[in-house]
Amino acid sequence: MNRKKQSRFQFCGWMVVLTLLFGFTNLQAQIVEKPEYGTFIIENVDIYPVTADVIKGGVVVIKDGTIDYVGSNVKPDLTGEVKRIDGSGYRLYPGFIDSETQLGLNEIGAVAVTVDAAEVGSVNPEMIAQTAVNPGSVSIPVTRVDGVTNVVASPVSGLVSGTGSLIDLYGYTPEAMSIDQRAGIYINWPSSGKRGWWDSRSESDIEKDYKEALDQINELFNDARAYHAMWEAIESGDLDAQPDVNAKMDAMRHLFTQEARLVVRVNREKDILAALEWAKDQDDLSFVFSGVSEGWRVAEQLAEAEIPVIATALVTTSRPSDHYARPYQNAGLMANAGVHVSLSTFNTENVRNLPFHAGYAATYGMGVEEALKAVTINPAEMWGVADKLGSIEVGKHANLFLVDGDPFETTSTIKDVFIRGYRIPMVSRHTQLNEEFLNRDATN
Template sequence: MNQKNLPLRSLSGWVIALSLWLGLATAHAQITEKPEYGSFIIENVDIYPVTSDVIEGGVVVVKDGIIEHVGSNVKPDLSGDVSRIDGSGHRLYPGFIDSETQLGLNEIGAVAVTIDAAEVGSVNPEMIAQTAVNPGSVSIPVTRVDGVTNVIAAPVSGLVSGTGSLIDLYGYTPEAMSIDQRAGIYLNWPSSSKRGWWDSRSEKEIQDDYNEAVDQIDELFDDARAYHKMWQTVESGELDEQPDVNAKMEAMRYLFTQEARLVVRVNREKDIVAALEWATHQDDLSFVFSGVSEGWRVADEIAAADIPVIATALVTPSRSSDHYARPYQNAGLMADAGVHVSLSTFNTENVRNLPFHAGYAATYGMGIEEALKAVTINPAELWGVDDKLGSIDVGKHANLILVDGDPFETTSSIKDVFIRGYRVPMVSRHTQLNDEFLDRDVTN
C-alpha cells in the first residue's frame, strides 16, 4: 500500500462522511408543509403601518403578493377564493429587516465547508453574496417565524469583503428570494488600535499597518474611479478602443453609478472620525457606516455628515471605563442626534433575536416608535426599497407579521408571517425539536 495516499484517502473519507451527515441533518430539518398563496383578508386587527397612525380594529387585504387595501374595518369586495384571517386581539406589523447578517451564507460555524461568507483574498467586490445563499438553510425558517422577513446577506472577510444582497426569507432559489443583489459593497475600515489582549504589535507597528491599509484603500478607489471614467467615455462613444474588462473594477462601478452603497464597517471613535474625514473626499459615493459601537461619542459628527448607520443594541462595552448600559444606549443616542439608524444582529443563527435587539434599544432611550422604525422603514429607506418594504401601505410587498402582543416582548408570539403574499408555515427546526421532545416517550 502506498503510504503517501493515506492522508488524502482519510481526508476524502471525512469529506464524504461529513457530506452525508449534513445531508441527513438537512433532510431531517426539511419543512414539508407548503405555503399558502392567494387572496387574504386580515380583519379585526390593530394595524401598525409605521409610516402613519395605528388603525384599531382595521382590515388589510393581500392579493397577488401585494397589499391592496389598508383601512378601517370595512369588508372590501373580493371575487374568487379568499382566505379570511381573524386578527382579533392581535397586531399587524410590517416584517422586520436585519441590515447585516450572514444568514444563508454560513451554516455550521465549526465546519469550514459550510462557511461561504468569507472569500480568499483581500479585495473581492465582485463576489455577490446572493450567488452563495442557501435557500434550504436551517436558520432561515428559524428566523422568519420570529418575524424577520428580510435580511442583508453580507460577506465578511478581507479589506473589501464583497457585495451584500437584500433577500426575502422565502423562496426555493436565490433568484426567487432576491430584492436587490447589489445592495452594498463592504469595506472593513482598518483599526488604529490593538485588536485585543492577544495583539502583541507595538504602537508603531499598529500605526504602520493602519497607514498601509488606508493607502491601499486610496489606491483602490483611485483606480476604480479612473476605470469608471474610462468606461464612461467608451459608452458615450468618445473612445473607440475597447479597454480590458476587470471584474473587480466592474463591481466597483456600481458605487459610482449610485446603484450600490459603500458600507464601511467601523467601530472605534478614532476610526469613525478618520472614516468620516475620508468620506468627505469621496463625494461621488453613497455611504453607510456599520457597527459604530462608539458612534455615540461622535453622533453629532455622523449626523452632520448625513451618513446612515447600522448598529446593534446587544454588545459589551468597548472600553472598561464605559458604563455597562452604554452599548444599549448607543443607537438611541445616535438617533437623538439626528442620525438615521437601522438595527442589526450582525449574526447568522440568532438573527431571530432582532426584535429583542430593538426592545433593548427602545428601553435604553430610543423609544418604541423609533426602535420599530429602525427594523422596518429605516432599513427600507437605507437600501432604497421603501417603495416595496418597511411599512403597511397599499402597493407594497405583503411582508407582514401577525403578533399577539408587542413584538419586542419575549412573552409575545408571532402567529402568522407573510412574505411576498405567501403565508409561510410557522414551522422551523426549533418548533420541530419542541414537538419531538414535548411528545417524547418518557419510558425509553
C-alpha cells in the first residue's frame, strides 16, 4: 500500500469511527429524549380514578406537574399555552407502583460491578438506596413506558439490608426522582427452615442459627430504642450529653419517628407467625411484611395485626405439595381476609410486568377492582404518600398513563405516560432496537 492510499485508507477509517460515534451519540440522545412539560388537557377520556367511580368521556388537566382538574365533560377555563390530547378510545389510570424492586440499583445481574443492591455486612440501616439509584439505568425507560411510574428501590443483603427509597421513574438526579428516600428499612427475617434443597444444615443447627439471628434482632432493636430515647432526652433538654456519632443507630431512629416503615421480608408460614409474634412487642414501629408467599395460610392473623403486605403473583409454588394456582391466589386470599395488599414483581429489569401480576391476582380471586388498588392506592397508603400518588385526584402528582383498553391485558398498548406532569417519550432500548432492526437493510 503506497502512502497516498494508506492515508486515504486512514481517512476512511476515521470517517467510519466518526460516523459510529455520531450514530452512537444520536442513539444516546434518543434515550434521554426530552419529555414535554406544560399544561395538558386530556379530553374525551375514560378516567379510572381508583378512589372514585369511573368517569366516561371525562377531562383531566395537568398543570405544574400536578393534577389540576378531573371532571366529566365540563371544560375548565385554561389560560396560556395548553397542549390538547384526544383521549377518545383510551382509558386514563394513575401510574402503577411497585413496592419492592432493585430498579436503578442493579443494571446487569451477572456483572457484579453493576450490582449496587447488596452491601457488605449484616446490619446496614444507614445504607440508603436512593444515593445509588442510577437515573440513566437502561431499565428505567423500559419500565415506565409500560405504565409503571413509581418503584421502591430496595437493598437486599444481610439481616438489615438497608433503607429503601420510593422514586419516580423520571429525573436526571436521584434527588429529582425522589418521593421518599426513607420509605422503609428492609430486613430479611431469619428463616427457621431450610433455605433450599442445597441447605445441608441439621435440624438442630437450623434451630440454633435461627435463635441466634432472633437474638441479634432483639438486641439491635433494644439498642436502637435506647439510643432513640437517649437522643429524645438530649433534644428535649432533659439530658446534657454529647454521644459519639452512630450512623447505624441514627438511621434506625427513623423507624421510631415513624418516618420509615420496617419492611420484614418473610415467607414461610411458621416464620410469618414468628414475625407477627415479635411485632406484637414492637408497637412503636410501623410494619410492612414483604414476600409472604405463605400469607394465605395465616391471612386472618395478618389481617388482625393490621400489617400491610407486599406480595407477588408470578412465582412457582413455595412447596411442591401446594396447589398449582396458589401463587396466583395468595394476594387475593389475603385481600379477601382483610389484609392491605400491595403487589410487586420483586424484580429489576422486568418490573414492567407489574400489570400482569395484578391481572393474574385479579383472575384468581382478587378481582379487578382490588387488584387495581394493589398497584396504585394501596402502595401509596402503605408508604404514607396517598396525598401525592395512587389515584387520579386534584392536587396529586400527575403520574398517569393512557392505555387503549384494560391495563392488565397483555395485548393492550400504552399510548402515553406522565410522570410529575412530564409527558414521557415512549422510547426505550426495546423500542429503539425494534425501530432499527424491524426493517433492517438485508444487504448490509
